[in-house]
Amino acid sequence: xTDAPHSHEPILxxxxxxxxxxxxxxxxxxxxxxxxxxFFALLGPSGCGKTTLLxxxxxxxxxxxxxxxxxxxxxxxxxPEKRPLNLMFQSYALFPHMTVAKNLAYGLEMDRLxxxxxxxxxxxxxxxxxLGQFAGRKPDQLSGGQKQRVALARALVKRxxxxxxxEPLGALDKKLRERMQLELKRLQHxxxxxxxxxxxxxEEALVMAxxxxxxxxxxxxxxxxxxxxxxxxxxxFVANFIGVMNFIEGVVGSDGIFNADGLKLATGTEIRGAAxxxxxxxxxxxxxxxxxxxxKIVDMAYHGLDRVLHVKIAASETPLQVRxxxxxxxxxxxGDTIHIAIDPDRTRLFKx
Amino acid sequence: xxxxxxxxxxLTAPAVAWLVAFMVAPCLLILSYAxxxxxxxxxxxxxxTLENFARxxxxxxxxxxxxxxxIAGLATLLGxxxxxxxxxxxxxAPRMRQPMLLFFAVLPFWSNYLIxxxxxxxxxxxEGLINNLLRWFGYxxxxxxxxxxxxxxxxxxxxxxxxFVILAIYSTLSRLNPELxxxxxxxxxxxxxTFWRVTLPLTLPGVAAGGVFVxxxxxxxxxxxxxxxxGRFQMIGxxxxxxxxxxxxxxxxxxxGLVLIAIMILLLMLQARATARASGExxxxxx
Amino acid sequence: xxxxxxxxxxxRLVLLAVFGFLYLPIAVLxxxxxxxxxxxxxxxxFSFKWxxxxxGNGEILGAAWNTLVVxxxxxxxxTALGTLLALGMETRRRKxxxxxxxxxxxxxxxxxxxxxxxxxxxxxxxxxxxxxxxIISHVIFDLxxxxxxxRARLKHFDYSIxxxxxxxxxxxxxTFWRVTFPVLLPxxIAGGLLAFTLSVDEFIIAFFTAGAGRSSITLPIQIxxxxxxxxxxxxxxxxxxxxxxxxxxxxxxxxLNKEQMQ
Numbered sequence: 001x002t003d004a005p006h007s008h009e010p011i012l013x014x015x016x017x018x019x020x021x022x023x024x025x026x027x028x029x030x031x032x033x034x035x036x037x038x039f040f041a042l043l044g045p046s047g048c049g050k051t052t053l054l055x056x057x058x059x060x061x062x063x064x065x066x067x068x069x070x071x072x073x074x075x076x077x078x079x080p081e082k083r084p085l086n087l088m089f090q091s092y093a094l095f096p097h098m099t100v101a102k103n104l105a106y107g108l109e110m111d112r113l114x115x116x117x118x119x120x121x122x123x124x125x126x127x128x129x130x131l132g133q134f135a136g137r138k139p140d141q142l143s144g145g146q147k148q149r150v151a152l153a154r155a156l157v158k159r160x161x162x163x164x165x166x167e168p169l170g171a172l173d174k175k176l177r178e179r180m181q182l183e184l185k186r187l188q189h190x191x192x193x194x195x196x197x198x199x200x201x202x203e204e205a206l207v208m209a210x211x212x213x214x215x216x217x218x219x220x221x222x223x224x225x226x227x228x229x230x231x232x233x234x235x236x237f238v239a240n241f242i243g244v245m246n247f248i249e250g251v252v253g254s255d256g257i258f259n260a261d262g263l264k265l266a267t268g269t270e271i272r273g274a275a276x277x278x279x280x281x282x283x284x285x286x287x288x289x290x291x292x293x294x295x296k297i298v299d300m301a302y303h304g305l306d307r308v309l310h311v312k313i314a315a316s317e318t319p320l321q322v323r324x325x326x327x328x329x330x331x332x333x334x335g336d337t338i339h340i341a342i343d344p345d346r347t348r349l350f351k352x
Numbered sequence: 353x354x355x356x357x358x359x360x361x362x363l364t365a366p367a368v369a370w371l372v373a374f375m376v377a378p379c380l381l382i383l384s385y386a387x388x389x390x391x392x393x394x395x396x397x398x399x400x401t402l403e404n405f406a407r408x409x410x411x412x413x414x415x416x417x418x419x420x421x422x423i424a425g426l427a428t429l430l431g432x433x434x435x436x437x438x439x440x441x442x443x444x445a446p447r448m449r450q451p452m453l454l455f456f457a458v459l460p461f462w463s464n465y466l467i468x469x470x471x472x473x474x475x476x477x478x479e480g481l482i483n484n485l486l487r488w489f490g491y492x493x494x495x496x497x498x499x500x501x502x503x504x505x506x507x508x509x510x511x512x513x514x515x516f517v518i519l520a521i522y523s524t525l526s527r528l529n530p531e532l533x534x535x536x537x538x539x540x541x542x543x544x545x546t547f548w549r550v551t552l553p554l555t556l557p558g559v560a561a562g563g564v565f566v567x568x569x570x571x572x573x574x575x576x577x578x579x580x581x582x583g584r585f586q587m588i589g590x591x592x593x594x595x596x597x598x599x600x601x602x603x604x605x606x607x608x609g610l611v612l613i614a615i616m617i618l619l620l621m622l623q624a625r626a627t628a629r630a631s632g633e634x635x636x637x638x639x
Numbered sequence: 640x641x642x643x644x645x646x647x648x649x650x651r652l653v654l655l656a657v658f659g660f661l662y663l664p665i666a667v668l669x670x671x672x673x674x675x676x677x678x679x680x681x682x683x684x685f686s687f688k689w690x691x692x693x694x695g696n697g698e699i700l701g702a703a704w705n706t707l708v709v710x711x712x713x714x715x716x717x718t719a720l721g722t723l724l725a726l727g728m729e730t731r732r733r734k735x736x737x738x739x740x741x742x743x744x745x746x747x748x749x750x751x752x753x754x755x756x757x758x759x760x761x762x763x764x765x766x767x768x769x770x771x772x773x774i775i776s777h778v779i780f781d782l783x784x785x786x787x788x789x790r791a792r793l794k795h796f797d798y799s800i801x802x803x804x805x806x807x808x809x810x811x812x813x814t815f816w817r818v819t820f821p822v823l824l825p826x827x828i829a830g831g832l833l834a835f836t837l838s839v840d841e842f843i844i845a846f847f848t849a850g851a852g853r854s855s856i857t858l859p860i861q862i863x864x865x866x867x868x869x870x871x872x873x874x875x876x877x878x879x880x881x882x883x884x885x886x887x888x889x890x891x892x893x894x895l896n897k898e899q900m901q
Contacts, residue, residue, distance in 0.1 A: 081808045457657070
């Protein structure tokens with residue numbers, strides 16, 4: 001979803017960052033480069049260390065090892081109030097005893113800007129985030145979505161070099177969340193600030209991010225664009241975590257052919273021996289009899305746009321998920337036998 | 353972060369110092385007196401003795417302890433019996449009204465208890481309100497001697513501490529998950545059985561907290577027995593008062609105080625244990 | 640829990656009975672204070688004369704002044720100490736049972752024991768008894784109550800606003816004064832009012848630590864001797880006023896506390 005050209009100039013460099021709590025490594029020697037003006041996502045399941053990483057960037061956790069460089073300057077030991085980054089808190093953290101306008105002005109007062117300038121910038125950000133009518137209200141008089149906008153505006157009004165967002169859309173319902181995903185993306189383009197977002201929702205990351213990093217148990221598994229991560233996942237975990245993936249266990253012979261009970265595929269890799277074949281549901285084709293392997297439909301899920309057939313084949317214990325358009329030429333029902341084919345170029349192979 | 357601990361210690365230091373100097377030290381002092389002897393003309397003779405404790409278990413004082421325990425126990429029981437329905441009624445009232453109802457239930461507790469005790473004197477005495485009302489309704493006989501009876505003392509104690517028991521029971525009631533009661537009804541339990549087997553056991557910690565509070569404060573009370581009992585009922589509080597201000601036998605008074613504190617600590621520990629067990633059950637019930 | 644209208648009746652009756660029990664004695668006193676005759680035997684007309692008599696009673700006025708002095712000083716000291724204690728206890732990484740017990744003790748110690756302990760302590764140190772010793776003694780339980788009120792507020796305190804303030808550029812000190820303190824202030828005041836009420840009403844400890852002098856008699860001590868040695872009808876007027884003041888302080892305290900627990 002990138003239309004504007006981004007420079008590949010790094011703005012934030014995370015160098016071997018490490019945080020341990022006793023024997024537990026919350027963040028395990030992670031190195032990343034975040035580029036100027038990009039929308040970057042830190043993605044992973046709960047407990048993977050993404051929030052700890054974000055808090056270290058903001059200054060609320062001290063790293064046990066490694067460095068953080070902002071535009072080349074080492075900010076690793078700077079206290080949060082001295083860093084030119086701002087954090088949008090997951091719980092919004094709005095000051096309950098101040099109006100929206102005062103909340104927004106707070107950070108600017110800390111910068112000792114002249115009163116007139118503060119008033120002007122607050123007006124400006126309220127216009128950009130459509131908060132003008134709430135200026136005099138206190139946080140307890142706002143809805144969830146409105147509070148979220150105030151939290152965002154309060155961080156943005158200081159024009160930080162990088163904006164950190166901690167699960168910003170978690171508290172919103174589905175429809176609002178989808179709308180806000182695009183809103184945030186648009187806003188980021190408009191203000192031209194680097195955004196780093198923490199999320200556990202892989203769909204959200206795919207929609208919003210220019211690039212993302214996937215973390216598990218404190219370790220960085222893969223860093224790349226949504227296409228990279230989706231089409232060429234680095235390992236089994238990433239393959240499974242992003243989108244839906246089918247896994248077929250088998251063996252690759254010395255001839256490079258992947259073999260699993262009835263299924264044979266030529267792989268172009270060096271991997272030999274026990275391996276797992278990973279293929280996305282949309283990359284399994286329903287074919288005419290004789291052109292592919294046979295399977296039996298054991299379940300079917302209707303998704304409006306398309307259907308997902310759960311097909312049991314001999315080669316796999318778990319039924320494969322196969323996507324077919326809802327208005328398929330040949331109507332399918334549970335119990336039918338169909339034939340499927342897999343394009344070897346659209347698979348990934350992982351050594352066991 | 354040791355900076356954080358250092359800072360929190362700095363913050364608590366002044367209060368801790370005050371409490372140690374003016375609460376802990378004096379209490380330790382007085383408790384130590386229990387081990388000394390009364391001097392010839394009052395005052396202390398600093399020779400170690402266990403004689404005071406021997407006197408404590410003397411039948412005379414044992415009787416007083418038992419009387420105090422009985423009166424405090426009755427006051428506690430009565431208090432719980434009145435407070436539970438009241439707390440229950442408040443917890444079933446419309447949500448919006450509950451804080452207000454609770455506030456008014458607790459308000460009398462914060463007013464001067466001398467005054468509240470005096471009010472009962474006004475109500476109960478021979479020329480008091482109750483007798484006057486009876487007369488008004490046509491009662492011809494002798495005015496009832498309601499004051500200066502054990503009953504009066506008990507009523508006074510219940511009256512003084514009732515608000516707190518209501519508060520304690522209400523806290524546990526209001527935190528009860530209503531779905532637990534609904535589940536019981538759904539499974540066939542009528543209202544009475546649901547109350548007996550679900551509501552009551554789960555609110556026991558609140559009852560225990562309120563009960564212990566009333567008992568501990570009642571047993572050490574001397575104002576209520578003095579004013580409403582007319583000096584006819586000696587409770588421990590009165591005896592301690594006498595030892596210190598009249599009889600000048602501070603060591604013995606201290607020994608009695610020690611016993612009081614021991615009772616209090618014992619009850620608090622039992623209550624804490626009961627609460628911990630109950631909250632374990634509750635945690636499992638909510639899971 | 641929604642109940643059908645018909646089954647609200649027993650609840651309402653119970654509450655009526657219990658509130659009746661709680662407020663009847665109070666109502667009686669208030670009514671008597673306006674009774675011309677001054678005694679419960681008969682009602683001879685509405686009158687302010689007992690209030691007027693109060694105003695002319697030097698002893699009572701002296702005691703009232705003493706009570707005010709004690710309450711104000713005890714409140715100021717205990718509010719400061721209690722708030723610091725609460726802040727210290729809630730920012731600890733690990734709960735300290737010793738500290739918890741210490742903070743809780745003043746509220747459960749039988750007052751007779753504490754009173755007697757303080758008397759002994761002061762006499763051992765040869766400290767002359769007077770209003771100052773009452774104040775010192777009152778601070779003990781006052782600070783425990785203030786601390787408990789402020790701690791309750793702190794438990795609901797969203798710590799992320801402190802982080803947000805620092806993230807926006809404020810130092811620790813500025814954050815305390817512009818964010819933490821204002822948010823806590825209603826609870827601090829509520830605690831202070833509670834302490835004030837407690838000190839105004841406290842009898843036992845004051846009784847023991849006041850000493851023999853007339854100059855350190857507080858209102859509760861005065862009331863006690865009036866009850867013991869000679870009930871005059873002015874006592875009803877005094878009782879009404881004292882209860883009124885306490886009730887007012889508590890209403891305000893409650894209002895403040897409710898506002899920001901929302």
